[in-house]
Amino acid sequence: MDRGDEGTGMDRRELIRSTAAFAAMGTLVGRIAAAAEGEPLQNAADQQTTVLITGASRGIGLEFARRYAGRNWRVIATCRNPASAEALQALKAQHENLILEPLDVLDHAGIDALAARYANQPIDILLNNAGIGGGMENQLFGRLNYATFNEVMAVNAIGPMKVCEAFVKHVEASRLRKMITVSSNQGSIGSVDAARLYWYRSSKSALNMLMVNLAFQLKSRGVIVGLVTPGMTDTDFMKGLPKKMLRPVADAVTDMAREIDRFDLSMTGQFLDTKGQIVPW
Numbered sequence: 489m490d491r492g493d494e495g496t497g498m499d500r501r502e503l504i505r506s507t508a509a510f511a512a513m514g515t516l517v518g519r520i521a522a523a524a525e526g527e528p529l530q531n532a533a534d535q536q537t538t539v540l541i542t543g544a545s546r547g548i549g550l551e552f553a554r555r556y557a558g559r560n561w562r563v564i565a566t567c568r569n570p571a572s573a574e575a576l577q578a579l580k581a582q583h584e585n586l587i588l589e590p591l592d593v594l595d596h597a598g599i600d601a602l603a604a605r606y607a608n609q610p611i612d613i614l615l616n617n618a619g620i621g622g623g624m625e626n627q628l629f630g631r632l633n634y635a636t637f638n639e640v641m642a643v644n645a646i647g648p649m650k651v652c653e654a655f656v657k658h659v660e661a662s663r664l665r666k667m668i669t670v671s672s673n674q675g676s677i678g679s680v681d682a683a684r685l686y687w688y689r690s691s692k693s694a695l696n697m698l699m700v701n702l703a704f705q706l707k708s709r710g711v712i713v714g715l716v717t718p719g720m721t722d723t724d725f726m727k728g729l730p731k732k733m734l735r736p737v738a739d740a741v742t743d744m745a746r747e748i749d750r751f752d753l754s755m756t757g758q759f760l761d762t763k764g765q766i767v768p769w
């Protein structure tokens with residue numbers, strides 16, 4: 489390329505930059521004028537990164553909501569019972585970009601209704617976090633509680649699948665296009681070295697298989713599907729275990745958020761631990 493070409497290239501780039509800047513300014517002025525006239529800022533949210541989190545009332549989901557709100561993202565924090573989710577309410581009071589929505593992942597009609605209310609609104613990261621353990625006492629061989637198996641599967645595996653199916657268009661229309669699910673090392677069949685937690689483990693293995701299928705399904709649509717695991721984390725989920733066995737929730741979320749940021753389409757379908765290592769299936 490000779491200097492003449494370079495010079496012409498620079499001029500074009502300058503022109504493009506200036507045009508883009510004027511266009512952005514025009515949009516902003518238009519928005520402000522519209523708002524002044526009492527018209528809602530229709531697409532203001534489109535300019536922002538949006539994350540939707542399930543099970544944001546406490547534990548890991550709450551910490552994710554805090555983390556992403558701290559990035560000034562638009563956070564759609566969902567939980568079963570917003571009225572009693574005091575920590576989440578307090579977080580909402582500090583962040584105007586945090587929206588609280590009721591959502592029980594067992595309620596498929598409710599999931600569809602929420603997806604319909606957010607129709608045409610891009611969701612950059614759909615974060616399936618809600619989960620239950622099912623209680624140790626219900627998963628002891630010889631005294632297995634089979635009703636608990638259905639419940640654990642419905643919350644931990646079927647619920648996230650339904651959420652992904654309902655919100656696929658929102659994610660597809662976004663900039664980051666990520667569907668991330670919090671799984672567990674307990675779902676790793678390759679890591680099993682003793683019998684325990686029949687239901688919980690099976691639900692997370694099923695969840696992993698569902699998400700791997702989904703990764704193949706959505707790759708050509710540019711949607712990244714990823715699985716992360718927090719490791720043993722100090723939340724209500726692990727109540728009763730000695731604290732020294734558990735990591736602070738903030739550390740677990742720091743690690744998972746880093747891996748979520750790192751996920752790209754070439755990594756779709758991977759299951760990553762807190763160090764970014766691939767967890768065996």
Ligand SMILES: NC(=O)c1ccc[n+]([C@@H]2O[C@H](COP(=O)([O-])OP(=O)(O)OC[C@H]3O[C@@H](n4cnc5c(N)ncnc54)[C@H](OP(=O)(O)O)[C@@H]3O)[C@@H](O)[C@H]2O)c1
Nearest residue numbers: 543545546547548568592593618619672720721723724725
């Ligand atoms: N903590 C760990 O060491 C650990 C390890 C591996 C994986 N995980 C996974 O991490 C995720 C979060 O766990 P956590 O430690 O934060 O547990 P947690 O403190 O017990 O919180 C669980 C969250 O899930 C919500 N939830 C339960 N059933 C739901 C339903 N039907 N619909 C919507 N939300 C529901 C709870 O809401 P309510 O407040 O309404 O009950 C709560 O917000 C789970 O998927 C869990 O399997 C945790």
